[in-house]
Amino acid sequence: MIQAFAFYLFATLMIVSGAVTILARNPVHSVLWLILAFFNAAGLMILVGAEFIAMLLVIVYVGAVAVLFLFVVMMLDIDFAELRAGFVKNFPLGMLLAAVLFVELFVGIVVRSAGAMQLGTPDGTAAPLAGASNIESIGALLYTRYLFLFEAAGILLLVALIGAIVLTHRQRGGVRGQNVAKQVARRPEEATINVKPEVGKGVSL
The missing domain is CATH 1.20.5 (Single alpha-helices involved in coiled-coils or other helix-helix interfaces)
Known part of the structure; x- marks a missing residue:
């Protein structure tokens, strides 16, 4: 009974949040409603036993994508x-x-409704581990059977990140460049100064 109540609660809130996301006139409000929709979708994933997908919805979509949307909308001068x-x-x-x-x-x-498509016969190698959670089963597959593909995807993402930085980097006049070697070689006594201001006199800037 409690499972059915939670399902209808999460599903109703997610549908309402998605509709308000589209209908809201303020873009900031739209992003906030979108975040609420993601949270309710994560609740639905937990109900069906997909804890990993629920975690991805909260960490990736809410913690990164939706927050990025929110900052972009708030910082841009939108007409x-x-x-x-x-x-x-x-x-x-x-x-x-x-x-x-x-x-x-x-x-x-x-x-x-006419029947599920048969894509192949499972060989049992990707079966969930006995007594393990959903996340443990996915981790076991990623770091054993699909380790090479997992590392290749990570390398592709790293190359894409470096390429985006290289393509968007521009040399601008009047902007002081970053000296990495000087920053690494800097000693603590050169970066901070310990002062003991007297009572009531404050700190001189």
């Missing part, structure tokens, strides 16, 4: 009148894309 004008201008295209997505969902539901 809301221009946004509304662009919304009205692109409304027909948006409705067309929404119709295409709904048709795809409908086709997927019809095809799924």
